[in-house]
Amino acid sequence: MSAAEALPDWVIPPPGGFTAEEFLGMSGLPPRTELIDGSLVFVSPQEKWHSRVINLILRELDRQAPPHLRAEREMALRIGARQVPEPDILVVTAQAYDRDKPSTHYLPADVHLVVEAVSPDSVDRDRDTKPPKYAAAGIPHYWRVENAAGRAVVYAYERDPAATGYVPTGIHHDRLQVSVPYPIDIDLTAVGRRLG
Numbered sequence: 001m002s003a004a005e006a007l008p009d010w011v012i013p014p015p016g017g018f019t020a021e022e023f024l025g026m027s028g029l030p031p032r033t034e035l036i037d038g039s040l041v042f043v044s045p046q047e048k049w050h051s052r053v054i055n056l057i058l059r060e061l062d063r064q065a066p067p068h069l070r071a072e073r074e075m076a077l078r079i080g081a082r083q084v085p086e087p088d089i090l091v092v093t094a095q096a097y098d099r100d101k102p103s104t105h106y107l108p109a110d111v112h113l114v115v116e117a118v119s120p121d122s123v124d125r126d127r128d129t130k131p132p133k134y135a136a137a138g139i140p141h142y143w144r145v146e147n148a149a150g151r152a153v154v155y156a157y158e159r160d161p162a163a164t165g166y167v168p169t170g171i172h173h174d175r176l177q178v179s180v181p182y183p184i185d186i187d188l189t190a191v192g193r194r195l196g
Contacts, residue, residue, distance in 0.1 A: 013039060020084050024076070024104055032074065036129060038082035044121045053117050053145055053152045053191045054088050060186045061091055061113075069112060069182065070097040076105035077114070079137035085130055089115035091141075091181060108137040112181040117145040131157065135165045141181050142166055148173075152188040 010026050017038015018026075032043040054073065062071035072090045079085065084105065096110035114134050116126040126144055134142050142157040154176050157166035170178070176186040 010040065017082055020078050020081055023084050024078070024102075032086055034076075034086050035082065035084040036125070036133075041125070043086075044119065047119060049147050049150065049191065050088075050117050050119050053147075054115075056152075056188075056191055057115060057117075057145065057186060058089050061089065061115075061184065064182070064184050065091065066182050068094050070094050072097060072106075077108070077111065078105045079108055079133055079139075083133055083137075085133070087114040087130075088117045088145075089113075108139055111139050113141040113143065114139050115143045115145065118147065131166055135159050150191075152191045154188065 008028060010029060014022075018035055018040065019038070020035065023035040023040075029040070030042055034041040034043070058071050058073050065071060069091055070093075072092055074086055074088060075090060076084050076086050077090060090106060090111050091113035092106055092110045093112070096106055116122070116130060118126045131142055131144075138159070140159050142159075144155045144157075146153045146155065151173070154172040156169045156172065156176075156178060158169045158180065159165070160167045172178075172188065174187075174189050176184065176188055178184050
């Protein structure tokens with residue numbers, strides 16, 4: 001048996017890459033696998049900081065959300081024919097959150113905010129690759145969370161409908177206070193205290 005015969009079928013993409021339908025129908029993929037530009041992207045194991053900052057922001061987004069919105073962790077988001085990223089956090093409509101089908105992913109119309117916590121292997125994807133794709137799909141808000149010596153820094157963006165891209169709305173170091181997509185107030189120093 002050759003090495004290629006020993007590999008699962010999904011390791012080698014078809015000409016033109018995988019479609020969203022093919023990707024969402026695959027089984028046996030490693031956890032947190034994403035489809036970007038028709039190619040499978042495998043995510044490295046999370047570091048403690050990454051997991052803790054996601055937990056903090058997820059908990060606060062869900063706790064402070066109005067009744068018609070809910071926060072969800074690490075669910076696929078089908079944003080194009082060959083694009084199915086898996087954001088760290090999504091704020092979705094309560095209707096989409098409670099919906100049975102599709103059970104494996106959300107659609108852009110369901111989503112009000114996407115949050116990506118940057119890890120060493122996702123810097124380029126979270127800063128350069130994913131934001132334009134989320135904006136083109138019509139996601140109104142995008143936050144990128146960076147690790148600055150163990151402290152969380154949130155870069156907040158809002159979609160400019162005239163430009164169909166994101167514009168920065170603020171850089172938040174110790175406290176994240178915003179009025180959109182709903183009033184949110186998060187003490188970001190809690191992440192640093194937990195790791196200290």
